[in-house]
Amino acid sequence: MHYGHGGIECVFEMGMTMAERSLSRLLCAIAALCVVALAMEGAALADAPAQARGAVIYRQRCQVCHAGPEQSGPMGPGLNGVVGRKAGSTGYAYSAALKRSELTWSKANLDSFLSGPDKLVPGTRMVVAMPDAKQRGDLVEYLASLR
Numbered sequence: 365m366h367y368g369h370g371g372i373e374c375v376f377e378m379g380m381t382m383a384e385r386s387l388s389r390l391l392c393a394i395a396a397l398c399v400v401a402l403a404m405e406g407a408a409l410a411d412a413p414a415q416a417r418g419a420v421i422y423r424q425r426c427q428v429c430h431a432g433p434e435q436s437g438p439m440g441p442g443l444n445g446v447v448g449r450k451a452g453s454t455g456y457a458y459s460a461a462l463k464r465s466e467l468t469w470s471k472a473n474l475d476s477f478l479s480g481p482d483k484l485v486p487g488t489r490m491v492v493a494m495p496d497a498k499q500r501g502d503l504v505e506y507l508a509s510l511r
């Protein structure tokens with residue numbers, strides 16, 4: 365007899381008693397749940413390395429001006445919740461250029477901003493560019509995780 369579940373298939377011997385069968389069925393269901401749980405953990409981890417790499421880049425390249433991600437420093441605005449936020453909208457003393465930009469930050473335009481801030485927003489005082497697309501992608505994943 366075959367009894368399948370979440371990619372796992374259990375085969376029961378015909379000679380099994382009812383009690384043996386229900387025990388096997390229970391073990392089979394538990395094994396199937398383990399497979400599903402591992403798959404879900406894998407999916408969660410798929411994003412985590414990008415964010416973790418992004419966090420390291422942030423500390424190395426951004427934190428000097430943006431203080432911690434939570435609070436604005438004297439040299440740059442805080443970046444918590446930046447994805448979905450209007451550009452130049454915290455209490456920080458922004459350039460007129462950024463305030464006028466009418467951008468709402470998304471992963472896509474952050475990627476473009478970080479590849480060359482002055483190209484997307486001519487006249488911005490944010491001058492640090494990240495030419496490496498892979499590093500930029502990791503950094504944007506990290507920024508998007510800051511709530």
Ligand code: HEC
Nearest residue numbers: 425426429439440441451452453458459462488489490492
């Ligand atoms: C040399 C200091 C400095 C560094 C280093 C720096 N920034 Fe900035 N950043 C600024 C300043 C100043 C502004 C405000 C720009 C303006 O007003 O035009 C800004 C603005 C921003 C904004 C727009 C925020 C808003 O509220 O609209 C983002 C996003 C940003 N920076 C991301 C980054 C990231 C990511 C890094 C690391 C790669 C980084 N910055 C490194 C100084 C810096």
